[in-house]
Amino acid sequence: MTTTKPPPTEPPAVAPRAKARPGDRIFSRSAQLAGILILVILAGVAAFLVREALPTFTADPSEIDGGEGFFSYVWPLVFGTLAAAIIALVVATPLALGIALFISHYAPRRLAQGLGYVVDLLAAIPSVVFGLWGIQWLAPQVQPAWTWLADNLGFIPIFTGPASATGRTMMTAGVVLAVMILPIITAIAREVFLQTPTLHEEAALALGATRWEMIRMAVIPFGRPGIISGIMLGLGRALGETMAVAMVLSTGGFTWSMVTAGNSTIAAEIALDFPDSSGLKTNTLIAAGLVLFAITLAVNMFARWIVSRRSEFSGAN
Amino acid sequence: MSVATKPPAQNSLAHNQLPRYTTQLVLVASAAAGAGVSALWGGFSIVSFAVLSVLIFVIVNTVLSAVVEGRRKAVDKLVTSLVYTAFGLALVPLISVIWSVLDNGTARFSMDFLTTSMRNVTGLNDQEALEGAAPFIGGAYHAILGTFLITALATLISVPIGLLTSIYLVEYGRGRLARSITFFVDVMTGIPSIVAGLFAAALFAVLFGVGTRNGFAGAVALSVLMIPVVVRSSEEMLRIVPNELREAAYALGVPKWRTIVKVVVPTAISGIASGVTLAIARVVGETAPLIVTAGFTSSINTNPFSDWMMSLPAYVYSQALRPLSGSSPQPSFDRAWAAALTLILIVMLLNLVARLIARLFAPKTGR
Incomplete structure (x- = not known):
C-alpha cells in the first residue's frame, strides 16, 4: 500500500501537526463521495427494481401473463436461461481450455501473444453483431445438424423432433453464446496456466513426463481454481446475455426439446417485450429481471469466492 | 516448451521412437485421404474435407504412436492434436463473423448510408429498390x-x-x-x-x-x-x-x-x-x-x-x-x-x- 505520511523529520519539541489545507479536505471528500456514490447507485439498482417489481407480487395472480401468478410465469424463463447457459458451457469449456493450453504451452513462444490477441478480438465484437451473424449465417448452417440429432437421437427428450426448419433453436442460441463466452474462459484459464511455477513444470519434465503428463500433473492442479472461476464467470455472462438469444431464438412456450422453436430466456423476454409493454406487464418483466439479477449475482459471488480462496492456498509463493 | 529428444542409443531403458518427420508425413497423408474420402462421399466440400482430414490425422497419428512408442507417448500426441484442433475450431467463428460482416456489410456501406437517416423510408421504397425501380435509400x-x-x-x-x-x-x-x-x-x-x-x-x-x-x-x-x-x-x-x-x-x-x-x-x-x-x-x-x-x-x-x-x-x-x-x-x-x-x-x-x-x-x- 502507499505510504502517505510525510517522512519524519528531526524530532521537534512540539509534535508538528499537518496543516489542514482546504484543498486536501475538498479533494479527499470528493473522492470519498464518488466511492459512496457507487454504493448508492448499486443500492438504487436494487431499490428501484424491487419497487417496480412489487406490484407483480401483490397483484391478483390471474392478471399476470399466463394467468397463474408470477412463479408459473417465470419458471419456464428460468429454465430457458439455464438451458441456454448450460449448452454454451458444454460447448465452450473444452474448447476454451484447449485454446488456453495451446497459447500457454503448445504454440511457438513467438506466436503465443499474438494468438492471444486474436482470441481477445472475439470479446471485442458487439453482441448484436453476434446476434445478426447467428440468425443470418449460423442458423442455416447448423440446421442440418439439428435435423440429424432429431432423427437419430430423438429418443432423448432434449432432441425430440421435428427440428425447426429455420435453425433458430435453443441449440443455435447456445452455440452463439458459447462463442461469446469463449474469450472470457480462455483469458482466465490462460492467465493461471501461465502462472504455473516453472520449477514444477521442469521437475515433471525432468522425471520423464511427456508434455501432457506434465500438464496433467503440474499445470491443471495448479490452475484448477482459476479454471473453475473462469467457467463461472463465463456462466454469469451467458446467463445475462440478451441479444444473441433474443435475435437467434424463435421464442415460444416451454418445451424440453432444444432443437425446435420454443422456450425463452429472461433476458430475451425482457428485450423482446419490454419496449411495447405497459401496466402490470412492465412490472412483471422487471420482477423477472430481478430474478436474473439474483441468479447472476449468486454465480459471480461464487466465482469470486473461489478466486479469493485460491490466493490463500495457491502455494505459488 | 518442446522437449528436445535426441535419438537415444539403443538400450533397454529407451523406447522405440518414430522419426521426427512422422507427424508432418501423417498430416499430409491424412489431408490427401480426407480430400479423397470427401470427394467420394457425396461431393467435395471444405467442411467435410476439414472434418475428415482432422479425424483421420488424429486417429492415424495416435494409433501409430501407440503401436511404436507405447501408450504414454500416444496419449501425449492425442492431446496435442486435440489442443491444436480446439484452437483451429475457435478461429472458425471469428473468421466467419468478420467475413460475413465484411461481405454483407460492404454492399450498402457508403457515404450515403452514413449521412442519411431512415425518416420517411418505408417498405414501399425497399420493394421498389429491390425491383430496381428506385434507388436504395435509408441510412444510419x-x-x-x-x-x-x-x-x-x-x-x-x-x-x-x-x-x-x-x-x-x-x-x-x-x-x-x-x-x-x-x-x-x-x-x-x-x-x-x-x-x-x-x-x-x-x-x-x-x-x-x-x-x-x-x-x-x-x-x-x-x-x-x-x-x-x-x-x-x-x-x-x-x-x-x-x-x-x-x-x-x-x-x-x-x-x-x-x-x-x-x-x-x-x-x-x-x-x-x-x-x-x-x-x-x-x-x-x-x-x-x-x-x-x-x-x-x-x-x-x-x-x-x-x-x-x-x-x-x-x-x-x-x-x-x-x-x-x-x-x-x-x-x-x-x-x-x-x-x-x-x-x-x-x-x-x-x-x-x-x-x-x-x-x-x-x-x-x-x-
Missing part, C-alpha cells in the same frame, strides 16, 4: 449520432465517478468503506446489461412518469455498466505508480491533493486513458440496455433529454428483426449488416486508439 446517420451522444454522456458520467473512486481506493481508502466499495464494484461488474437497462427504465419511470424513454436514460444505463470497468482499470494503473514519486513530492512539501493531481495521475494517465477508451469500446456495442431505455426512432434527434433516440446497435436489431417490408426484407438486412460493419469499425478504432494512447503517452522510465 440518426443511429450513429445517437450512439455518439449517448456514449459521450455515459462517458461524462462514468469517468469522473470512476476515476475519483479509484483515487479514493488507492490513495485514501482504508477500512470498511474501501473494502465494501471494492466488493460492490466487483458485484457491479457482473450486472447483466439488460438489468442495468431495467434499472434506468425504472428510475426514469419513477422520476418522470411511466414510459419515459430518451437518450439520457440510455446513458445512465450504460454508466452503470461502464463505471466498474473504469474503476478497475484506473485502480490498477494508479497502483503501479511508484511510491518514490509520491514521497518525493511530500518531501518537497506538496500537499497530498496536489501530489495526486500533479504527480500520481499524470504518471498513470496513459494507462487510465487507454482503460477509459476500452470501456467506451465495451459499452458502445451494448444493445439490450438501449432497447429498453432509449427506444427506437427513424428520425434524427439531437436532444438526448427528450424523445426517443436511435442508436447503432438498436438500429442493427430493429432492421434485422423487424424489416421495413415483410415481403422483401433484403434491403433491411443489408442495412443491418452495413450498420454492423460501422459498429465493428468504431469498436476496432477505439481499441486501436487505446493501444496507441498506451504506447505514445507512456511515462518515460528513464532507465
